[in-house]
Amino acid sequence: MDRSPAAGTAAEPVISLRGGTAVLGGRRVLRGVDLTVRRGEVVALLGANGSGKSTTVRAVVGQVPLTDGDLELFGTPLRRFREWRRVGYVPQRTTASGGVPATVREVVSAGRLSRNRIGPLRKADRAAVTRALELVGMAGRAGDPVEVLSGGQHQRVLIARALASAPELLIMDEPMAGVDLASQEVLAGTLREQVAAGTTVLLVLHELGALEPLIDRAVVLRDGCVVHDGPPPPATGQHALPGHDHVHPHTGADAETIRTGLLT
């Protein structure tokens, strides 16, 4: 899919990670990762279980400190970067609430806080929250407690929270994992709209599946190192990549992602 800017002008990097090294639990889990994502690109970060995909995106959003290497977001070194409203982040298999009753609208509204001081949302914020809920097909559930939602609906709410700030860069860690087929369809459509609107996207995936038509480039990790950076591996060939031994914990739901062709 060609969303590149005018011929001859390379889009500027939105994410620039050079030689990223991270240590967790006394182990080097990232060992010199280079990752560049340019404006308008859709990049998939692939690799076996434990290869460092989540750690890489957590480092990009400042949640895991780098012990070595350089990281810039929108051309600004991470330590000086303050414009977090430009970034939407959906972590892996998270829950939207920690036991405190919260409605769908409240959770999504949290995505606007980065634009405001804590306090009542302005009219524009309320409109953005409603729009984000509409994007993921959850506007009719705005007043429901998140506890009553299915896993897939929950994920849609978390993605709406990330979209509520209209981010220029959207980072999602395994957005389809454990998500029912109906929600997969909605999420795929939402992502397609975001990409069409020019949003830059970094997706952690364990396989391209139905999202493949959207992906411009794939970066494959193995043992904390980049072993491929280029065209997405063919759908069936991905598992043939050296070192690919991913365990598939969500067989039922994920098996469907391969066949649905939701984005075609």
Ligand SMILES: Nc1ncnc2c1ncn2[C@@H]1O[C@H](COP(=O)(O)OP(=O)(O)OP(=O)(O)O)[C@@H](O)[C@H]1O
């Ligand atoms: N908080 C932590 N403390 C210690 N080790 C950790 C921590 N988080 C991750 N690791 C280890 O770092 C390595 C990379 O983990 P990471 O979650 O980045 O891999 P991944 O490629 O996202 O895998 P998966 O597909 O299973 O999510 C793994 O060996 C993991 O066990």
